[in-house]
Amino acid sequence: MSDKVEQVRPFPVRVITVAMIAMTLLVSAMSWFTWHVNSQIRQIAFSQAEVQTLAQELRREGDVLLLLAHLVARTGDESYASQYREMQPSVSRRIDELGRAIRLKANSSTLRDIAAAHEELSRMEFDALAKATSGRPREATAVLGTRRYAELARHYQAGTLKIQQRSKAFLVDSQRDLDRYLVAKIASTLAMFVLVVLTWLFIVRPARRWGLALEEMRARAESATRAKSAFLATISHEIRTPLNSIIGFTELLLTDQQLNEQQQHQVRLVKNAGTSLLTVVNDVLDVSKIEAGRVELAPDRFALDCLVGNSLSIVRGSAAAKGLDMQLSVDPQLSKFYVGDEGRLRQILLNLLNNAVKFTDAGSVSLDVRKESDQSGADLIRFSVTDTGIGLDSDQQQQLFIPFSQADATVTRRFGGTGLGLSISKRLLEMMGGEIGVESAPESGSSFWFRVPLVRCERPVLKEETGAAPAPVRSARILLAEDLAMNQELACAILSRAGHQVEVANDGEEALKAAAENSYDLVLMDIQMPRMDGITATRLIRQLPGKAGKVPILAMTANVLAEQVAEFLAAGMNGLVPKPVEQRALRAAIAAVVAKQEGSAEENSPAAQDPDLAIFDEATFKNVREMLAPERLQLHVQALDKQVRDLAATACGTGEAAAASQGAAHKIVSQSGMLGLRRLSQAARALEQACRSGDGFDRALADFRAAANDLQERLRPLLEENLGDELAA
Numbered sequence: 001m002s003d004k005v006e007q008v009r010p011f012p013v014r015v016i017t018v019a020m021i022a023m024t025l026l027v028s029a030m031s032w033f034t035w036h037v038n039s040q041i042r043q044i045a046f047s048q049a050e051v052q053t054l055a056q057e058l059r060r061e062g063d064v065l066l067l068l069a070h071l072v073a074r075t076g077d078e079s080y081a082s083q084y085r086e087m088q089p090s091v092s093r094r095i096d097e098l099g100r101a102i103r104l105k106a107n108s109s110t111l112r113d114i115a116a117a118h119e120e121l122s123r124m125e126f127d128a129l130a131k132a133t134s135g136r137p138r139e140a141t142a143v144l145g146t147r148r149y150a151e152l153a154r155h156y157q158a159g160t161l162k163i164q165q166r167s168k169a170f171l172v173d174s175q176r177d178l179d180r181y182l183v184a185k186i187a188s189t190l191a192m193f194v195l196v197v198l199t200w201l202f203i204v205r206p207a208r209r210w211g212l213a214l215e216e217m218r219a220r221a222e223s224a225t226r227a228k229s230a231f232l233a234t235i236s237h238e239i240r241t242p243l244n245s246i247i248g249f250t251e252l253l254l255t256d257q258q259l260n261e262q263q264q265h266q267v268r269l270v271k272n273a274g275t276s277l278l279t280v281v282n283d284v285l286d287v288s289k290i291e292a293g294r295v296e297l298a299p300d301r302f303a304l305d306c307l308v309g310n311s312l313s314i315v316r317g318s319a320a321a322k323g324l325d326m327q328l329s330v331d332p333q334l335s336k337f338y339v340g341d342e343g344r345l346r347q348i349l350l351n352l353l354n355n356a357v358k359f360t361d362a363g364s365v366s367l368d369v370r371k372e373s374d375q376s377g378a379d380l381i382r383f384s385v386t387d388t389g390i391g392l393d394s395d396q397q398q399q400l401f402i403p404f405s406q407a408d409a410t411v412t413r414r415f416g417g418t419g420l421g422l423s424i425s426k427r428l429l430e431m432m433g434g435e436i437g438v439e440s441a442p443e444s445g446s447s448f449w450f451r452v453p454l455v456r457c458e459r460p461v462l463k464e465e466t467g468a469a470p471a472p473v474r475s476a477r478i479l480l481a482e483d484l485a486m487n488q489e490l491a492c493a494i495l496s497r498a499g500h501q502v503e504v505a506n507d508g509e510e511a512l513k514a515a516a517e518n519s520y521d522l523v524l525m526d527i528q529m530p531r532m533d534g535i536t537a538t539r540l541i542r543q544l545p546g547k548a549g550k551v552p553i554l555a556m557t558a559n560v561l562a563e564q565v566a567e568f569l570a571a572g573m574n575g576l577v578p579k580p581v582e583q584r585a586l587r588a589a590i591a592a593v594v595a596k597q598e599g600s601a602e603e604n605s606p607a608a609q610d611p612d613l614a615i616f617d618e619a620t621f622k623n624v625r626e627m628l629a630p631e632r633l634q635l636h637v638q639a640l641d642k643q644v645r646d647l648a649a650t651a652c653g654t655g656e657a658a659a660a661s662q663g664a665a666h667k668i669v670s671q672s673g674m675l676g677l678r679r680l681s682q683a684a685r686a687l688e689q690a691c692r693s694g695d696g697f698d699r700a701l702a703d704f705r706a707a708a709n710d711l712q713e714r715l716r717p718l719l720e721e722n723l724g725d726e727l728a729a
Helices: 002-007 013-075 078-101 105-133 137-144 147-254 261-291 304-321 342-358 394-398 409-415 421-432 485-497 508-517 534-542 546-550 562-571 583-600 618-627 630-650 657-674 678-693 697-708 710-722
Strands: 300-303 325-330 337-340 364-375 378-387 435-440 446-456 477-481 501-505 522-525 553-557 575-578
Touching: 013 078, 013 105, 013 137, 013 147, 078 105, 105 137, 105 147, 147 261, 147 485, 300 304, 304 325, 304 342, 304 364, 342 364, 342 378, 342 421, 342 446, 421 435, 421 446, 477 485, 477 508, 485 501, 485 583, 501 508, 508 522, 508 534, 522 534, 522 583, 534 546, 534 553, 534 562, 553 562, 553 583, 575 583, 618 710, 630 657, 630 678, 630 697, 630 710, 657 678, 678 697, 678 710, 697 710
Parallel strands: 325 364, 477 501, 477 522, 522 553, 553 575
Antiparallel strands: 300 337, 337 446, 364 378, 378 446, 435 446
């Protein structure tokens, strides 16, 4: 796939940008040019045509006035004189109209001369008319026969003719401009066409090929991701399955009092080797989950001294075996209790401590915990692990936080490991808002440090401090579906020692037959089995009538990827016990199932004795209130209230939306139960199952909406009473 990536040229962003700008400028220029020319054409068409018409009318009317003036002078007829007087204002108005229509400067100057000539001609003609009508025709004829009058008349006529000729010439010139405009229009159109063709050839087609190549790369990447997930699932299963037997049997052997000290030491070495191999598998899975964005932090209250002390106690044995001195320094200014993901912090700290012990042959390993700065309600804490080991040069330090990388090739052969621990720690710290670094020099030891902001809190209330002793777990009848003999023997040994009755099915078909013919408290179901796998067997068991179809089923498998667990739950399983199986985890899972069965029996249920308890358990809420600060409790309640209201409004039991509704209901089950809202928790669980199966969705949604009111009616008064009005608002 990498070769394919190298063949794909980068998307021509700059070329496309330049082309788009050029096309925009060209279109803008063409639009402006078109508008300008059209405006000129309109101006020419209207103004010059009007000028020609007015000039022609002015010349005609001037000729008529001249003729009337001569007739009056010769005949003395009053009717001709009246016609002259009526036409004279019209000529003046025509001169004014022509002045407003003229746009050429030369015509404007000529019009001023015409107006001056007309004014002087009018005075002479009115003088001639007055003499002629008073009986003095010879004097009137003499006025119109002067050389000045003749010059003014010729000047008047020549001026109007010049205006006509200039307007006509201007129209001819404009026509030539129009022809040039048409040529430019055609040329620009051809240029636009050429530009479109070039854009298609050099931009669109390469972009299309680039898009197809990108789509192919995306498909290859998705295929590679699926292949990687399948590979990780297979490797995880194939490694965890034998590790299940190795670690399980060694744990059983370590509890055997008949082993002497040397034998216990050897068994412990075997268990440590299996645990180390399991750590490698978990590191690979952690990297896969982080890359897929499926790792979520689980912040909770924890004691800082317990985190530090437990981490040191885990590596103290390895350090003592090498003769290393372990040192600890804790800043007294630090708070005793903080809120954070204790498990992930321990994982990071153990990684640094284990590396320090691993790469140090003599000397000491020290852990220093300091508060660097105060923030609002939080401390920026720096953890430093310093050793006197082999040290690192600058080039080696740059490789430390890259996945599957170590200082050099000899490190893996000499010390082992995958080179994943530090890269995982770096990614986890980035998720927490922290950072990690190293200070080192060859043969001078190393100091690995990380700083992380942690919120201070009050001391958490432990379960054993509430005075409630753990209830004993009754003996349960368990069906174990497992095809490997070693795993059968191991599980039977663990379960038998816990006092449970165990029956074994070698595959899914035997498990289905046994579940149909017998009554069990629990089924431990392996996934990969011959003849019929565990998922198919679970689906068929869920179809059995009566109690047999409702028996709790726990997946006991090495398939622990998120998508695999989701498939188990969708098939009808109730949970997961991962392989390698730890005795404590297996016993806790069985105890939870047995306790749930006993608690759900109607005759023994506290809710049967107190119906109100089936809706809300105030004691449970009070325990949570004592463990959480008021602000944190208020945030949890507000978040739950929003989730409940959103799900009640948008829940859907069909199509793709059903999966989203199922996931939202699943979150509400545990959150509402932790706050004592029993009816809401049960209604959310019923809605989750209805979204999964599609049966009884309307009834489940109606019950959920009714139970949603419990949060306001039951929980809100206690918040106002115990946390104050300002927190409950």
